[in-house]
Amino acid sequence: MLDILSGLSLGIEVTFSTSNLLIGFLGVVLGMLFGLLPGLGPLNGVAILLPITFVLPPESSMIFIAAIYYAGTAGGAITSITLNIPGTPMAAATCMDGHPMAQKGKGALAIFTAANSSLIGGTLACIGFVFLAPPLAKYALMFGPPEFFALMVAAFACFGGLAGKSVTKTIIMTIFGLLLACVGMDVMTGNARLCFGYMGLFNGVTFLTAVVGMFGIGEVLTTIEKGIKAKIIHPKVTWKDYVESLRLIYKHKILVISDTILGFLVGVLPGAGATPASFMAYGFSKSMSKDPKEWGKGHAPGVMATESSNHAASTGAFVPMVTLGIPGSPLAAIVLGGMLIWGLVPGPRLFIEQPRFVWGLIVAGFVVNILAYIFEVSLVPLLMKVLKTPFTVLTPLIVIFCLITGYVQNFGMMEVVQTLIFGVLGYFCKKTDYPVSPLILAIVLGPMTEWTFRQSLLQGGGSPMIFVTHPISFVLLLVSVVLYGIPITRGILDRRREKREAA
Amino acid sequence: MKKAEIFMASFWAALSAAIILEVHYIPYTKQPIGWEKGLGPQAGWFPFWLAVIMLICSLIVLIPKVIRAIKDGLAEEKAFISVEGFQAIMRALIPMIVYVVTLPWLGFYLGSTLYLIYYIRAVGKHSWTLSLLTGSIFSVSVFLIFEKALKLTLAKGFIEPILNQFL
Amino acid sequence: MKHLKQIRVIAFGLVLALCLVPLMAQSAQAWEPKKPVTVVIPYARGGADVIGRFIQSVVGKYDLCPQPLVVINKEGGSGSVGMKYLIDRKGDGHYFMVSLSSAITTPLTTNINFSWRDCTPLCRAALDRHALCISSKKYPDVYSLDQFVKLAKEMSAKGTPLQMGGTGSKQEDEIVTIMLEKATGIDLRYIPMTSGGDVAKNLVGGHIDATVNNPSEFLGYVLSGDVRLIVAFDKQRVPGYINVPTMPELGYPDATYQMLRGLFMPPDVDPEAVQYMTELIKKVIETQDWKDFLARIMLDGSEPIYGAEFGKWLEEYDAMHAKYLKEGGLIQ
Known part of the structure; x- marks a missing residue:
């Protein structure tokens, strides 16, 4: 306890120097810009700006990078809500309820809700980091390939409740997503799969091209078809929206807190990341809620679930990086590369040898979260003006944003074409009731599901018993069975009640 | 909507059939789809069986729709698009x-x-x-x-x- | 009249010479980039692209090039997507690629119809070492290669061979694993992982037994006692791990492996452009920043080689890979 307090005071001393606060603020502004720009997101922001930090002292560099990361994550949610184009993969799940809210004219409420939930998620996760880092590191290390596979099964089970009207159609879309995830070079053997002999598919289907196409362009086409009827009325932004968002969060406090914990626990696992965490939290909260039918139609708790969990998960991802030196996420991989250049040795001894760096980072997490929050909230009136742009001006801009997003993924025309194809496909899916979100989830989880499955079997000598003999994986698989059971039992109960009412 | 539904279901069926061909039958792109003893599934196992399930599911959607269309004709009660x-x-x-x-x-x-x-x-x-x-x-x-x-x-x-x- | 003719010839010669002067001056003038120079990284952000971004920052810092350097990540297909992109930039001197050993292994092990031979070798900027690392929590008594070999033999006799993690399939980690198997006559089970981070996590968590990896990635775990280095696959001992023996010292002179950090340009580039880029890279490599950078990420940058010499070295390097891949049964 005492060393935590002394650590925190050291962190405060490091963070609250004028230069570091300024660097943090600059990082927040840049990060927000990266979050708002098509296809860049915090990850590109950090990769592009990393060389700049080589001249700064390590703790300032880390504050700068944390600021870009947090603000970029927040900025990604803004484009998800306003334009249905997720600025970052981890904001993809926010599209599901955030954009429908904006369409109903509740855009400001949605952004306020997102900002408040992410502040709560991020702050609680930072507190968890301060007090629980060593045990969490132990917990993170318990997950080997079989445990990860079981976790992926549990993630799909969380989404059992997300099925559309037809179960068969949901299965088709899930499998289509898993197949898309197989496209490209197979990590386990190096074989090129599902490329139909075409070189352009070697690097597979990028997650954001699918999401941006399906959500962004697909949505544009649907709205164009509805024509003038789709005109959205955006009332003036008032403080009432802000207060309302706080009231809603207070009403759903249990949901926000449990999703924060879920997101944090998933985020801490090296390799899992914030994107699956946000989808899991969404699916989990939906199947636990009293009114699952409201979800996906602009229901504020949907935004709370995804935003609190993805911020908690992004903070959680720092835990294995700082305590163990393990690059659990692409961002951590970049930062660990940076740490070597700053002259630090990442690894389990970083906590002891570089307290200024570690505690500076932790305290900066709190500060930067608040800075990003203030910045995001103050942007809302401006953002709502964007939404007032006539639809016929906004449409081509959205289309170009989506296509640039596709291009930036790998700087190739192939991704642009993919985005367009996914857009048209998304339009048809929406019209014929094929649910899009299971497909997106499957693309996110697919690769890891397959790799960990095959790695586990390779380890277990080809016997699936390895999933049962490892206790964590066994428990997770049991939980998944229960999670699959909930929507099914609920469906049976509903049907019985309907029958009784009919009789 | 009938035509659109049939079109989509056939699209998925065709796609899964194409994938099955790609993974298992076309010589140039063929992958081993077996389950190696002591080592687990081979490269093509996952995509192949997924495509098989997808084909079955799309046929489950498609066949009743086609039967109904043959019985009642293709006249639409609600147009797919105005x-x-x-x-x-x-x-x-x-x-x-x-x-x-x-x-x-x-x-x-x-x-x-x-x-x-x-x-x-x-x-x-x-x-x-x-x-x-x-x-x-x-x-x-x-x-x-x-x-x-x-x-x-x-x-x-x-x-x-x-x-x-x-x- | 003869005179006049002579004057005419001289005059013509003079005019011709005058016309040629600017032309010759132009060709004598060195090639210079006319647009931004693109650094192609055939991998994802993070990890391997640090080198490319570092070159970019050094060029920017000392203003070594009149045009800015831009870095793009063309990831996918174990480096083949980025290589294809470079090859498609045929004849354009404004590009170079920073590649690891995948430039050699991927063409050997997949059915892509191009290879590093289609590119113009520019420079071998540095080499990375490989070392055998074992989870010291799981095997606290294994210190030497002999003990490791004994352990591996016991485990395979039980039917559960030691599990070696490594990044990717048929890439350098698997090749070094094969090298180790062939040299010491043991049998290991190679488990392909998605990234270096994946390997680190599973090794420190004790989900796999050992791995062959760049020692720089594991410095932190070695210091904390989670991972132990058994032997280095190098001719010289690795700075920073001076008490870790090398394979040649232990009587396996051929079991050495060095991982490439090489620069390539597109095919059919103007030799002047290659010359220009070589000079540019030379300037970068001579800076103290570069030397500090390499020391920090534990790369061996002592012998950079350029152009044709690099190409010749690549041929040998390629043959060595092909040999081990064949011995391991990974290619025909």
């Missing part, structure tokens, strides 16, 4: 496709400008001033942010030598 809706979609989609196809030659900057001008003027029926202004301001700001500030190169097409002057 005539106006179709026209509106085509007005947006065709330029979008043209934009993507010409991207390698026109590049993002020229292409976006032309696309914006066309869409805002011809589809949106806004003034020339608005369309020209939006088109040019958008491209210039994207250029300044991406190329100038962030050093990220977007495709520039044949005007690349001219644009490089401004870097």
Whole structure:
């Protein structure tokens, strides 16, 4: 306890120097810009700006990078809500309820809700980091390939409740997503799969091209078809929206807190990341809620679930990086590369040898979260003006944003074409009731599901018993069975009640 | 809606069939689909069986629809898309496709400008001033942010030598 | 009249010479980039692209090039997507790629119809070492290669061979694993992982037994006692791990492996452009920043080689890979 307090005071001393606060603020502004720009997101922001930090002292560099990361994550949610184009993969799940809210004219409420939930998620996760880092590191290390596979099964089970009207159609879309995830070079053997002999598919289907196409362009086409009827009325932004968002969060406090914990626990696992965490939290909260039918139609708790969990998960991802030196996420991989250049040795001894760096980072997490929050909230009136742009001006801009997003993924025309194809496909899916979100989830989880499955079997000598003999994986698989059971039992109960009412 | 439903279900069926062919039958792209003893599934196992399940599911959707269509005929009770809706979609989609196809030659900057001008003027029926202004301001700001500030190169097409002057 | 003719010839010669002067001056003038120079990284952000971004920052810092350097990540297909992109930039001197050993292994092990031979070798900027690392929590008594070999033999006799993690399939980690198997006559089970981070996590968590990896990635775990280095696959001992023996010292002179950090340009580039880039890279490599950078990420940058010499070295390097891949049964 005492060393935590002394650590925190050291962190405060490091963070609250004028230069570091300024660097943090600059990082927040840049990060927000990266979050708002098509296809860049915090990850590109950090990769592009990393060389700049080589001249700064390590703790300032880390504050700068944390600021870009947090603000970029927040900025990604803004484009998800306003334009249905997720600025970052981890904001993809926010599209599901955030954009429908904006369409109903509740855009400001949605952004306020997102900002408040992410502040709560991020702050609680930072507190968890301060007090629980060593045990969490132990917990993170318990997950080997079989445990990860079981976790992926549990993630799909969380989404059992997300099925559309037809179960068969949901299965088709899930499998289509898993197949898309197989496209490209197979990590386990190096074989090129599902490329139909075409070189352009070697690097597979990028997650954001699918999401941006399906959500962004697909949505544009649907709205164009509805024509003038789709005109959205955006009332003036008032403080009432802000207060309302706080009231809603207070009403759903249990949901926000449990999703924060879920997101944090998933985020801490090296390799899992914030994107699956946000989808899991969404699916989990939906199947636990009293009114699952409201979800996906602009229901504020949907935004709370995804935003609190993805911020908690992004903070959680720092835990294995700082305590163990393990690059659990692409961002951590970049930062660990940076740490070597700053002259630090990442690894389990970083906590002891570089307290200024570690505690500076932790305290900066709190500060930067608040800075990003203030910045995001103050942007809302401006953002709502964007939404007032006539639809016929906004449409081509959205289309170009989506296509640039596709291009930036790998700087190739192939991704642009993919985005367009996914857009048209998304339009048809929406019209014929094929649910899009299971497909997106499957693309996110697919690769890891397959790799960990095959790695586990390779380890277990080809016997699936390895999933049962490892206790964590066994428990997770049991939980998944229960999670699959909930929507099914609920469906049976509903049907019985309907029958009784009919009789 | 019947035709659209049948079309979509057949699309999934055809796609899964194509994948099954790709994974297991076409010599050039063939993958081993077995379960190696002591080592677990081979490279093609996962995609192959997924495609098989997908084929079965799409047939479950497709066959009853086809049977009903044969019984009742293909007359639609509710049209998939209204005539106006179709026209509106085509007005947006065709330029979008043209934009993507010409991207390698026109590049993002020229292409976006032309696309914006066309869409805002011809589809949106806004003034020339608005369309020209939006088109040019958008491209210039994207250029300044991406190329100038962030050093990220977007495709520039044949005007690349001219644009490089401004870097 | 003869005179006049002579004057005419001289005059013609003079005019011709005058016309040629600017032309010759132009060709004498060195090639210079006319647009931004693109650094192609055939991998995802993070990890391997640090080198490319570092070159970019050094060039920017000392203003070594009149045009800016831009870095793009063309990831996918174990480096093949980025290589294809470079090859498609045929004849354009404004590009170079920073590649690891995948430039050699991927063409050997997949059915892509191009290879590093289609590119113009520019420079071998640095080499990375490989070392055998074992989870010291799981095997606290294994210190030497002999003990490791004994352990591996016991485990395979039980039917559960030691599990070696490594990044990717048929890439350098698997090749070094094969090298170790062939040299010491043991049998290991190679488990392909998605990234270096994946390997680190599973090794520190004790989900796999050992791995062969770049020692720089594991410095932190070695210091904390989670991982132990058994032997280095190098001719010289690795700075920073001076008490870890090398394979040649232990009597396996051929079991050495060095991982490439090489620079390539597109095919059919103007030799002047290659010359220009070589000079540029030379300037970067001579800076103290570069030397500090390499020392920090524990790369061996002592012998950079350029152009044709690099190409010749690549041929040998390629043959060595092909040999081990064949011995391991990974290619025909």
